[in-house]
Amino acid sequence: MGRVATFDNSKLESLSKPRHFDVILLLTAIALVGFSVVMVYSTTGVMSQEKFGDHLYFVKRQLLAIVIGLTLMAACSRVSLRHLQVLSPFLLFCAAAGTLLPLLPGLGLAGGGAYRWVMLGPIRFQPAEFSKLFFVIFLAGFFARHESQLCTFSYGIFKPGLLTLLVAGPLLFQPDFGSFAILSVVSVIMAMLAGVRLRHIVFSVMTLAVGMGSLIAVSPYRMKRVLAFLSPFSDPAGKGYQLIQSLIAIGSGQTTGVGLGAGQQKLFYLPAAHTDFIFAVVGEELGFVGCSVLLLVFVIFLWRGLKLSSRLVNNVFAFSLSAGLTLIIVVPALLNVGVVTGLLPTKGLVLPLVGYGGSSIVASLMAVGLLLAVAREERAGLIPERS
Structure with a gap:
């Protein structure tokens, strides 16, 4: 059984x-x-001027989310890892509640044929974004508590896999296949990094692949998305429309783009141009150079997160937490770019920290804040050798 980390108060x-x-x-x-x-x-x-008579409508909302997110990021950067580790078991219930809330009558809010949002008074948010964050913290705590048992099938794969399904399962009924995929992939990678046996990881990956394949096969909606991904021009006015418009946008940008603000695909041609497919607009307006610079920033973020993790290999909680927090931003970014460029089927994923979406922005900045907290304590020598 792992121990809760203790810290030298003289260094606080x-x-x-x-x-x-x-x-x-x-x-x-x-x-x-x-x-x-x-x-x-x-x-x-x-679009803002057309629908709301205010060309800054979405910008104002995004700025509000960023201000809230930066405030919470600053607060999270002051969190004590010792307290967070103690709290981690309870965050499982918060994570599970977040994926269940949109399915409850009177709370869930439909949008685009899915129940992914919750309306509490004037506040509309997507709780699954916060569930990902809470579950990463919980999983890091789980691996720390059972550090000596991670080599067993029960604690290495079965129990964390079952708990992942408990949290991620309700997402399939919203439906939010993208968030389900993110939680599943991040959980498997965290398990692998925590030291779970390779054969158990291979088993979990195969099980996950079969399960996700079965979910696609039994769902006509998901199957159509896969077929559109494989052959978008077979249904150019239907399921293949969004991907085709995305590819047109990226192709139009060539090397340096048509100029910031001068893109045409966002003008009611490309659906979700400001959310899921904002990377395509970057490609059109800023070209290959703009896309490369944006991806480079994500690579730098990944490098800093993994470099931090590499210095914490002897403390399972801090190591798993820093790796998991990095992954819940980088994995969705990779999946989003894969979808926009036609390398993956459409899933409905916002590009973290870039695409429009208050819940995504706030949750992502909270994750950054916690990463900063880990970095601060690591550099101050407050993280013990063992968790």
């Missing part, structure tokens, strides 16, 4: 020193949300 005052602050990690997050404001303005100006 050193947390506020600038040298214990991961400036690069913070700057990558700020660069991404700053770029988000620019691209949301570019993609929504005409």
Whole structure:
């Protein structure tokens, strides 16, 4: 049984020193949300004026989400890992509640044929975004508590897999196949990094692949998406329309793009241009160069997160937490780019920290804040050798 980490209180005052602050990690997050404001303005100006009579309608909402997110990021960056580890078992219930809430009558709000949102008074949000964050913290705590038992099938794969299904399962009924895939993939990678046996990882990957394949096969809607992905031009006005418009946008940008704000596909041709397919607009307006720079920022974020994790290999909780927090931002980004470029079937995933979406922005910035908290305590020497 893992032990809750203990910390040297004499070092607590050193947390506020600038040298214990991961400036690069913070700057990558700020660069991404700053770029988000620019691209949301570019993609929504005409639509905002047409629908709401205010060309800044979506920009204002995005800015509000960013302000809230940055505030919570600052708060999360001050969180004690010791307290977070103690709290981690209870976050399983928060994660499960988040995926169940949209399915409850009177709470769930339909949009685009899916129940992914919850309306509480004037506030409309997507709780699954926060469930991902809560579950990563829980899973890191689970691996730390059962560190000596991770080599067994029960604690290495079966129990964490069952708990992942408990949280992610309701997403299939919303339906939100994209969030289900993210939670599943991140959980498997976290298990692998925590030291679960390779044969157990292979078994879980095969089980996950068979399960997801079966879900696609029995769902006509998902099957149509896969067929559209394989051959979008066979149904150019139907299921293949969005991908075709996305590819046209990216192809139109060529090397340097047509110019910021000068793209045409966002003008009611490309659905979800400001959310799921904002990367396609980046490709059209800023070209290959713009896309490359954006991806480079995500690579830098990945590098900082994994570099932090590599310094914490002896503390399972801190190691798993930093890796998981990095993954819940980078994995969706990779999947989103894969969808937009036609390498993966359409799933309905927002590009983290860039695409329009208040819940996604806030949850992602909270994850960044917790990463900053890990970095601060690691640099201050407050994280013990064992969890």
